[in-house]
Amino acid sequence: MTLATLAPNVYDAEPIPEAARAEIERLLTSGDLFRYTSEGSPVQRLESEFAALMGSRYALAVSSCSAALFLSLKALDLPRGARVLIPAFTFAAVPSAVVHADCVPVLCEVGENYRIDLDDFAAKIDDDIACVIISHMRGHTSDMNAIMAACDARGIPVVEDAAHSLGTLWHGRKIGTIGKIGCFSFQSYKLVNAGEGGILITDDPELAARATIMSGAYEHNWKKHAGLQNSFVNWQNRLPLYNMRLQNLSAAVIRPQLPLVAERVEKGRANHDYVAARLNTSDWLAVPPALPPEDRAPDSIQFNLVGLESDDEARAFQSAAKARGVSVQVFGLSQDNARAFWNWQFLGDAPDLPRTRAMLMRACDVRLPTRLTRAELDFIAEALLAAAEDVKGRTPVYGT
DSSP: OOHHHHSOOOOSOOOOOTHHHHHHHHHHHHTOOSTTSSTTOHHHHHHHHHHHHHTOSEEEEESOHHHHHHHHHHHTTOOTTOEEEEESSSOTHHHHHHHHTTOEEEEEOBOTTSSBOHHHHHHHOSTTEEEEEEEOGGGOOOOHHHHHHHHHHHTOOEEEEOTTOTTOEETTEETTSSSSEEEEEOSTTSSSOOSSOEEEEESOHHHHHHHHHHHHOOTTGGGGSTTOHHHHHHHTTTSOOOOOBOOHHHHHHHGGGGGGHHHHHHHHHHHHHHHHHHHTTSSSEEOOOOOTTEEOOOSEEEEEEOSOOSHHHHHHHHHHHHHTTOOOEETTTSTTOTTSGGGOGGGSSOOOOHHHHHHHTTEEEEEOOTTOOHHHHHHHHHHHHHHHHHHHOOOOOTTO
């Protein structure tokens, strides 16, 4: 039996709670899958429960986090051609949402710790920037104090792409509640798994009303959203409908997982920090620490290859880890990776972003589902440590 056959399975998504099955069976039996067919639908209840979980006034469930980002920009009523500042380390869906909203993405450098480079941010945020999207990419929170201060001083709205950050805290405040709008994902590899799906939250009634109508609350279906009647009347028939609604089956899968979020966050953080401590014993692997105000909610681990100067060495590390049963993605070396900004050819020529490019060429990504046991975490850590030694040689212990 090879090491690869003994490797833990990190690819399966979080399991669906048994409690979802009865509701799914009820929906399949009734055929009541459309969110607006009846009052108190699963989607309506999900929105109420998620808003309560986050401490927000309004929540709107939609087909994906990408849809949530797009609707956020449309709800902000940005003019055609508005410039939207985004981090250069994010998923391709983020600049795609900006383009889809008829806006222009402006890319900001990201440092070795996977967070916004504040010097480049300060240089690029000017009166021509109409909006800022902060991607808490892979759950890494940028300095939200500095970002919000700069944006508030110019009256620039901030949208939080919190697809990877459900359960993360910044100074005790829930990520996704700091900007004007927070957007979350229920895609399979997120903390809450519905295969696909997303949700946006806000405390602004006008933004909530505009996003709701544009999501596909046609005719008077907006009446099934509580607390926004006056705002809805203002926008009736005045906004386009993009039909990005969530359906009831997805909500039935999501709702039983919301009470599990706190437990999954705790396990995910423990798993991450355990593996990080082991990897940081190597001279060749470095896991950036959390910022002091940040309580992370990770379901994967990212680390940098240190001293592996050539792409060939980085690829050799990947191969050595794979031979030991652990697949490692190096963002910049994975062909057509959707997180490498130079692959976003729909934006035109790639901008010159040397810090982000250098980081992506040595930044590694490994999934750590919350269900992993300590023995499985040790398997992963030992495989990564051994792979680094295979490429760079064993670090001598002092005195030997």
